[in-house]
Amino acid sequence: MNVLTAESRPPNTVRAAATRKPMKLYFFVGACSLADHIVLEWLKVPYDTVRMNHESIKTPEYLAVNPAGTVPALVDGTLSLTENIAILGYLSDLYPDAQLLGDGTPRGRAEAMRWLGFLNSDVHGAFKPIFSPGRYLPDPAFAEAIADAARLRVRGYLDILDAQLNGRSWLTGHRTAADAYLFVMLRWAARLKVGIANFNNLLDFVERLQADEGVRTAIFDEESDVTK
Numbered sequence: 040m041n042v043l044t045a046e047s048r049p050p051n052t053v054r055a056a057a058t059r060k061p062m063k064l065y066f067f068v069g070a071c072s073l074a075d076h077i078v079l080e081w082l083k084v085p086y087d088t089v090r091m092n093h094e095s096i097k098t099p100e101y102l103a104v105n106p107a108g109t110v111p112a113l114v115d116g117t118l119s120l121t122e123n124i125a126i127l128g129y130l131s132d133l134y135p136d137a138q139l140l141g142d143g144t145p146r147g148r149a150e151a152m153r154w155l156g157f158l159n160s161d162v163h164g165a166f167k168p169i170f171s172p173g174r175y176l177p178d179p180a181f182a183e184a185i186a187d188a189a190r191l192r193v194r195g196y197l198d199i200l201d202a203q204l205n206g207r208s209w210l211t212g213h214r215t216a217a218d219a220y221l222f223v224m225l226r227w228a229a230r231l232k233v234g235i236a237n238f239n240n241l242l243d244f245v246e247r248l249q250a251d252e253g254v255r256t257a258i259f260d261e262e263s264d265v266t267k
């Protein structure tokens with residue numbers, strides 16, 4: 040967790056940060072919720088995290104927060120928010136000076152939303168048969184074939200993302216919440232042996248993000264303290 044300092048805080052967030060209770064992010068280690076965790080770090084606002092696992096996301100207490108039984112979920116006062124895009128959008132809108140959903144112009148927002156939409160509905164969805172092939176065909180004999188077909192589909196999407204990063208440090212040219220989401224997808228691609236060795240722009244992007252202070256803090260927070 041990162042507590043704001045007066046120097047690092049964007050000017051119009053000072054009052055909001057001083058009066059609000061910390062938001063609470065429900066996450067699994069390394070899951071898509073890591074994108075929200077990174078964004079909270081980039082915003083440098085106070086927040087708390089709640090570590091979940093495959094059992095705790097199906098308990099009645101958590102289903103009251105997120106009836107879908109998935110992470111992420113964000114609780115901010117009386118608001119219980121689910122769906123990654125909604126959470127990333129909400130956080131970005133709360134702290135517009137950070138421009139994590141574009142520069143405030145319709146075009147800037149549309150470009151950020153374009154990549155968030157692509158990552159959430161196409162790329163993220165394409166990983167699901169690799170994570171849980173049994174949800175597509177219960178017979179374990181097909182599991183590897185289903186996962187391999189999904190790897191091929193993910194690689195097709197990575198091709199598009201690699202081309203978009205050609206000559207750019209960030210998907211839209213400026214850092215947005217979509218970059219945090221892309222970073223999470225690329226960690227999955229490496230871990231699930233999708234094959235990213237030929238995507239030079241994506242490899243450079245991962246290297247840059249791995250050196251980013253907010254990214255490192257979010258990962259450290261998730262991976263170091265298993266008692267949380």
Ligand SMILES: N[C@@H](CCC(=O)N[C@@H](CS)C(=O)NCC(=O)O)C(=O)O
Binds near residue numbers: 067070096122159
């Ligand atoms: N549509 C949801 C999907 C979230 C999702 O798939 N979360 C995964 C982790 S990345 C999860 O909680 N999976 C647990 C499960 O499906 O049981 C969103 O975009 O927030």
